[in-house]
Amino acid sequence: SYELTQPLSVSVALGQTARITCGGNNIGSKYVHWYQQRPGQAPVLVISRDNDRPSGIPERFSGSNSGNTATLTISRAQAGDEADYYCQVWDSNTGVFGGGTKLTVL
Amino acid sequence: EVQLVESGGGLVQPGGSLRLSCAASGFTFSRYAMIWVRQAAGKGLEWVSVISGGNNSTYYADSVKGRFTISRDNSKNTLYLQMNSPRVEDTAVYYCAKGGVGAPIDCWGQGTLVTVSS
Numbered sequence: 415s416y417e418l419t420q421p422l423s424v425s426v427a428l429g430q431t432a433r434i435t436c437g438g439n440n441i442g443s444k445y446v447h448w449y450q451q452r453p454g455q456a457p458v459l460v461i462s463r464d465n466d467r468p469s470g471i472p473e474r475f476s477g478s479n480s481g482n483t484a485t486l487t488i489s490r491a492q493a494g495d496e497a498d499y500y501c502q503v504w505d506s507n508t509g510v511f512g513g514g515t516k517l518t519v520l
Numbered sequence: 521e522v523q524l525v526e527s528g529g530g531l532v533q534p535g536g537s538l539r540l541s542c543a544a545s546g547f548t549f550s551r552y553a554m555i556w557v558r559q560a561a562g563k564g565l566e567w568v569s570v571i572s573g574g575n576n577s578t579y580y581a582d583s584v585k586g587r588f589t590i591s592r593d594n595s596k597n598t599l600y601l602q603m604n605s606p607r608v609e610d611t612a613v614y615y616c617a618k619g620g621v622g623a624p625i626d627c628w629g630q631g632t633l634v635t636v637s638s
Contacts, residue, residue, distance in 0.1 A: 447624040456615060509570065510567065514565070
């Protein structure tokens with residue numbers, strides 16, 4: 415079965431750029447979606463199809479996907495960006511989530 | 521406004537049964553595939569099942585295949601998850617969400633807690 419690997423945690427200074435990676439075999443051949451989940455809340459889609467931002471998501475959020483790694487980039491990090499972030503792909507009609515990354519804004 | 525409201529969660533004994541429901545509003549329900557995703561306490565997201573808009577296609581995670589059944593009633597704008605023979609490891613918050621194979625999951629309910637325990 416297909417697996418996605420994310421770092422357990424990423425830290426970023428306030429106002430700096432955070433990068434969260436998602437590794438998978440030839441992930442560049444798949445669309446990657448990213449979700450933000452704040453404590454006690456349901457997930458929210460922040461990036462779809464590698465680098466599309468849904469309505470209402472700040473331009474500070476962007477994504478890329480190539481080779482074996484997809485990356486979610488959060489520019490000018492704010493305190494409100496502290497959350498868990500999950501990458502997700504579809505593989506043979508099966509949904510696959512990465513293990514999640516906890517983003518801490520220092 | 522798109523809304524998804526889950527219900528039916530609670531305490532169930534191992535080997536019992538439970539049916540979750542998800543009431544959808546704010547979009548043409550029958551046109552969209554729907555998904556169940558779960559999350560155990562302190563753990564990550566786990567995809568459970570997906571059903572196409574027209575009921576023609578259903579897919580399941582290996583962990584629930586043969587025990588859980590996803591279905592929908594487009595006349596009632598409602599999604600279901602029938603949980604048969606649940607196990608302790610099925611204990612989780614279950615989210616109903618809008619999205620289909622290949623597509624992003626663009627709307628999530630607030631979740632319903634299922635606890636499997638004797």
